[in-house]
Amino acid sequence: MVASVSPIPVGNALCITLAPPKAATLWHLLRNTSNVFAGPADPDSTLVAESVEPVIYDSLGLTNGVTYWYFAYYWDGTAWLPDDASMSGIPQSTYLDQSIDTLTLVRARLDYGIQNEILLGHLTPGEKAGGEIAVLTAPPIFEQVQFPVIVVHLANEAPGTFGVGTDVSTAGVDVSGDWSDDEGYLARTTITVTGWTLNPDARIALRKALRRLMLANSQVFSTAGLRELAFSQTDEDELTGTYGCPVYFTVGTFSCLTPIIVGAQVAPIADVTVTVNAVYPSNSGSH
Numbered sequence: 001m002v003a004s005v006s007p008i009p010v011g012n013a014l015c016i017t018l019a020p021p022k023a024a025t026l027w028h029l030l031r032n033t034s035n036v037f038a039g040p041a042d043p044d045s046t047l048v049a050e051s052v053e054p055v056i057y058d059s060l061g062l063t064n065g066v067t068y069w070y071f072a073y074y075w076d077g078t079a080w081l082p083d084d085a086s087m088s089g090i091p092q093s094t095y096l097d098q099s100i101d102t103l104t105l106v107r108a109r110l111d112y113g114i115q116n117e118i119l120l121g122h123l124t125p126g127e128k129a130g131g132e133i134a135v136l137t138a139p140p141i142f143e144q145v146q147f148p149v150i151v152v153h154l155a156n157e158a159p160g161t162f163g164v165g166t167d168v169s170t171a172g173v174d175v176s177g178d179w180s181d182d183e184g185y186l187a188r189t190t191i192t193v194t195g196w197t198l199n200p201d202a203r204i205a206l207r208k209a210l211r212r213l214m215l216a217n218s219q220v221f222s223t224a225g226l227r228e229l230a231f232s233q234t235d236e237d238e239l240t241g242t243y244g245c246p247v248y249f250t251v252g253t254f255s256c257l258t259p260i261i262v263g264a265q266v267a268p269i270a271d272v273t274v275t276v277n278a279v280y281p282s283n284s285g286s287h
Contacts, residue, residue, distance in 0.1 A: 011093025
């Protein structure tokens with residue numbers, strides 16, 4: 001029998017669980033929207049799978065919000081046995097991105113922190129910068145910015161640590177009684193934090209300010225879920241005339257483990273059906 005039909009959070013897909021009869025060696029799982037099935041080769045139904053697996057994922061040609069009916073026929077070696085009853089399901093897209101975007105977080109914390117550094121007199125904005133030092137996410141257009149300026153850029157984000165499968169062990173029951181079903185991993189993330197300035201002495205002040213801010217934000221980063229925080233710095237110079245004048249860089253590299261999680265709320269398991277097939281030993285022989 002078709003034991004259950006449940007939507008997969010990503011949408012346009014359903015998970016069908018079967019409870020085949022003991023004698024079945026193969027089964028056809030059919031799908032349609034009419035709930036009328038005319039046999040294991042029904043031309044008006046879609047053959048979802050010819051399988052021996054009790055759990056089947058249907059992800060081809062499904063539309064969210066549409067009711068689909070499923071019915072199975074089981075081959076027992078001599079004939080196709082029809083299922084006891086059909087069962088329906090409605091695909092829905094319910095997934096939520098619960099990841100931490102390290103770049104966004106670092107940029108926001110530096111944006112706040114740099115302005116505090118200016119108020120404390122540790123940094124001096126450009127003459128026409130309106131009293132601010134911009135924190136950008138891409139290299140500046142040289143003629144359109146006031147130096148100093150800070151650029152925060154994603155250097156790399158790649159899977160770093162996995163749990164069992166893609167389980168990140170954040171699942172639990174929320175206040176509504178639904179179960180949080182999450183999948184993901186911890187990504188090894190590298191962010192470059194580069195200060196651009198036209199003065200080597202101003203670079204020293206900028207480097208020290210960035211070091212202070214990255215260290216001072218450790219608790220904020222940890223609370224957000226970042227792990228294994230590390231920040232290193234180096235100075236670089238551009239003296240070849242590429243920008244029309246000397247440019248001095250303090251290049252910081254921030255690395256961490258970042259939780260990348262996609263999850264959904266699913267209804268808790270309400271009932272469990274246990275089927276027992278008793279096998280009696282032969283009476284022949286003695287032990």
